[in-house]
Amino acid sequence: MWQSIKNIYHLCNAFLANVWYGFPAKKLTVIGVTGTDGKTTTTNLIYHILKTSGKDVSMISTVGANINGKEHDVGFHVTTPSSWQIQKFLARVKGYLVLETTSHALDQNRIWGVDFTVGVLTNVTHEHLDYHKTYENYVKTKSKLLEIAKVAVVNRDDVSYEYISKLQRKNQNLVTYGLKENANVNPKVFSFKSKLFGEFNKYNILAAVAVCKSLGIVDSDIRKGIETFRLPAGRAEIVYNEGFTVMIDFAHTPNSFAKLLLEVKKQTKGRLIHVFGAAGLRDISKRPLMGKESAKYADIVILTAEDPRSESIEKIMDDIQAGIKGKKLYKIANRQEAINTAIKMAKKGDFVVITGKSHEQSMNYGKGEKPWNEFNVVKSALKNL
Numbered sequence: 001m002w003q004s005i006k007n008i009y010h011l012c013n014a015f016l017a018n019v020w021y022g023f024p025a026k027k028l029t030v031i032g033v034t035g036t037d038g039k040t041t042t043t044n045l046i047y048h049i050l051k052t053s054g055k056d057v058s059m060i061s062t063v064g065a066n067i068n069g070k071e072h073d074v075g076f077h078v079t080t081p082s083s084w085q086i087q088k089f090l091a092r093v094k095g096y097l098v099l100e101t102t103s104h105a106l107d108q109n110r111i112w113g114v115d116f117t118v119g120v121l122t123n124v125t126h127e128h129l130d131y132h133k134t135y136e137n138y139v140k141t142k143s144k145l146l147e148i149a150k151v152a153v154v155n156r157d158d159v160s161y162e163y164i165s166k167l168q169r170k171n172q173n174l175v176t177y178g179l180k181e182n183a184n185v186n187p188k189v190f191s192f193k194s195k196l197f198g199e200f201n202k203y204n205i206l207a208a209v210a211v212c213k214s215l216g217i218v219d220s221d222i223r224k225g226i227e228t229f230r231l232p233a234g235r236a237e238i239v240y241n242e243g244f245t246v247m248i249d250f251a252h253t254p255n256s257f258a259k260l261l262l263e264v265k266k267q268t269k270g271r272l273i274h275v276f277g278a279a280g281l282r283d284i285s286k287r288p289l290m291g292k293e294s295a296k297y298a299d300i301v302i303l304t305a306e307d308p309r310s311e312s313i314e315k316i317m318d319d320i321q322a323g324i325k326g327k328k329l330y331k332i333a334n335r336q337e338a339i340n341t342a343i344k345m346a347k348k349g350d351f352v353v354i355t356g357k358s359h360e361q362s363m364n365y366g367k368g369e370k371p372w373n374e375f376n377v378v379k380s381a382l383k384n385l
Contacts, residue, residue, distance in 0.1 A: 300342075
């Protein structure tokens with residue numbers, strides 16, 4: 001009941017914002033990117049390809065907004081801004097906009113009035129079930145973007161495709177991508193070279209290829225964009241590599257752990273040390289699954305704080321620990337101390353992976369946002385070696 005009232009409130013705001021700014025999306029080519037994992041990389045990659053091909057393009061994503069070449073902050077822990085902020089940005093955009101779109105924004109009608117030329121779904125994995133309750137509801141919510149877009153781009157290899165194919169709108173242009181040959185866009189149909197880390201990024205690349213081809217971008221410009229693209233800050237970013245390696249990444253779901261840690265393990269000569277936590281007052285059911293995936297690949301697991309909000313850090317760590325069996329485990333509530341410990345114990349050939357915070361500039365302990373910079377914390381820990 002309360003959620004329905006809230007959604008009506010957001011819908012009214014979206015309507016008013018569109019009227020105030022004159023329905024700016026109607027003059028633009030808008031590409032929406034949704035999915036559990038890979039949204040930010042795919043959004044940035046599409047933006048980069050369009051930009052290198054000479055298009056006037058702007059972007060709104062988790063790491064911030066780039067409107068006509070000018071950077072803007074979108075706020076703490078925000079991916080898709082409020083309706084008023086979205087429409088304000090849209091009113092300034094020229095040509096193309098790539099909009100990273102969350103399931104919450106779709107469900108709450110925050111993107112009402114935005115005409116999407118292309119909607120892309122990267123995947124749907126275990127996340128936000130505290131909000132959506134079931135996986136099926138989560139897929140249906142994500143699918144709202146595909147339903148309102150003229151062209152729907154979907155991951156043929158993802159388990160969500162079984163549901164998506166049933167929800168497809170009549171006469172809609174559906175384009176599939178994947179590593180297998182049954183997808184419309186696959187590595188055999190469209191070959192490319194990339195410096196991006198991990199097989200999971202091949203999916204992000206293929207999603208961007210499918211989108212850009214549907215927009216009429218020529219293959220040579222797409223390939224040039226892929227080859228020159230660099231990942232956004234805090235996405236599989238190696239910040240130290242002298243004797244042992246330290247990587248910062250935003251992974252915070254069981255699936256993203258599985259994909260990232262598998263690739264890291266392949267490159268690790270020594271031990272894999274994984275530092276992470278889980279957000280407080282969010283999907284509790286994923287916590288033991290995160291622990292389970294980490295324990296599959298990590299030799300040492302260090303649990304710590306990760307925006308606990310008003311929830312007990314100890315309880316969150318206990319929930320994660322429930323999925324960890326037979327691995328060396330440390331529970332250090334203070335994230336600075338946890339990172340210090342990981343780096344201090346690292347030896348030659350070891351690989352330290354720190355996930356969950358990445359680019360974010362604050363930590364929430366239930367009493368507002370406190371300044372936090374993962375990169376500076378790692379630098380501090382390395383200086384103290």
